[in-house]
Amino acid sequence: MSDYKDYNFFDATSTHAHTYIAEPTIGLLNPQNNRFILDLGCGNGAFVNQLLSRGFNAYGTDASASGIEIASRRHPDRFALQDLSRDDLPEKFSNIAFDTIVSTEVIEHLYDPRQFIDFCRKILTNNGGGELILSTPYHGYLKNLLLALAGKWDAHANPLWDGGHIKLWSRATITSLLAEKGFTVTNFIGCGRVPYVWKSMVVKARTDSIVAGK
Numbered sequence: 001m002s003d004y005k006d007y008n009f010f011d012a013t014s015t016h017a018h019t020y021i022a023e024p025t026i027g028l029l030n031p032q033n034n035r036f037i038l039d040l041g042c043g044n045g046a047f048v049n050q051l052l053s054r055g056f057n058a059y060g061t062d063a064s065a066s067g068i069e070i071a072s073r074r075h076p077d078r079f080a081l082q083d084l085s086r087d088d089l090p091e092k093f094s095n096i097a098f099d100t101i102v103s104t105e106v107i108e109h110l111y112d113p114r115q116f117i118d119f120c121r122k123i124l125t126n127n128g129g130g131e132l133i134l135s136t137p138y139h140g141y142l143k144n145l146l147l148a149l150a151g152k153w154d155a156h157a158n159p160l161w162d163g164g165h166i167k168l169w170s171r172a173t174i175t176s177l178l179a180e181k182g183f184t185v186t187n188f189i190g191c192g193r194v195p196y197v198w199k200s201m202v203v204k205a206r207t208d209s210i211v212a213g214k
Contacts, residue, residue, distance in 0.1 A: 001002040015043065017200060020192035021135045025102065025201045028133055028187055031055050036127075037095070040120065041106035045071025045079055059098075061090060064184050082126060084110075086192045087119060098123055099130035105200070107174075108165040117181040121207050125182075129208035133144070133181060138190060138201040139168045146197060149158045171201060 024049075028137035029037070035057060042060025044067045051058035061082035062068055069191065071079040080090035088094070101120045107113050117132075147153045159163060175185050183205035187188050192199030 001043060004015045015046070015105070017135075017192075018047060018050075021104055021200055022047060023046075023106065023144070024189045024191045025097065025133055025135060026051070026054060027170070028202065028204045029056060029100070031100075034054050034131065036096055036098045036208070037100040037102060038089075038098045038123070040082075040101055040116075041084075042071065045075070048078060049074060051068065058102075059093060059096065061093070068155055084116065087122070089092070089123065091098045097127040099127055100133070101130070102133045104135040105137070106135055108167050108169060111162070111166055113167060113177060114181065117157075117177060117183075121181055121183065125209050129206070131186075131204060131206050132178070133202065133204045135191075135202045136169045136174065136175065137165065138198040139170050140196055140198075141170075143197045169201075171203075174203055178203070181207075183207045 007186075028179050031054075037051060037056055037058040039051075039058060039060040042048050042062045043064060048058045048060040048071065060071060060079050062071075062079075063084055064083060065081060068079050068081045077092075080092050082090050101123060103116075103120070107116060110116050120132050124132065144153075147156050147184070157168065171188060178185055184207070185203060185205045187202075187204035189202040190196070190198035190200075191202060
């Protein structure tokens with residue numbers, strides 16, 4: 001995960017993806033149940049700021065120095081720079097009992113998604129268990145077939161796109177990864193565009209505390 005690209009954010013504007021991801025994601029959250037939320041890969045902090053404006057107790061980390069600098073202008077206590085290749089939270093967040101992790105449009109950029117999910121589970125289980133909400137571009141058979149038939153696959157999965165998508169996820173593969181790492185998927189939402197050719201998917205999963213001796 002140390003190869004995570006710094007996208008050099010220039011302002012606090014929400015990304016295009018958040019126009020169709022934000023509301024489905026927020027709909028899976030409840031301020032009473034999701035008391036301490038960590039946005040892993042928060043970019044410029046736009047989504048954390050949206051959560052704060054809705055009454056959620058949210059924090060964010062990112063590997064992008066420019067993103068965290070912009071995010072910290074409004075809420076310096078809510079953001080921290082994080083090298084995702086390390087297996088620990090930034091020191092300023094080390095004493096926060098995060099029960100919820102959100103990560104939007106991040107996992108498709110990572111060379112080692114298993115390590116990333118391990119890290120998420122470590123945070124949650126150390127705090128007694130909790131919920132993980134991931135969003136990532138949706139890839140199902142119908143969508144992939146339509147892209148190929150339309151001659152748009154090379155543009156969609158362009159290997160020449162610097163900082164582009166390394167992993168392409170379907171509902172089955174993201175569910176398999178989460179199950180492998182001790183999570184139980186509880187919710188799936190396709191978002192953006194019509195069913196089964198969705199732009200992205202939002203998946204919510206839960207893990208409990210580590211059983212002694214395991």
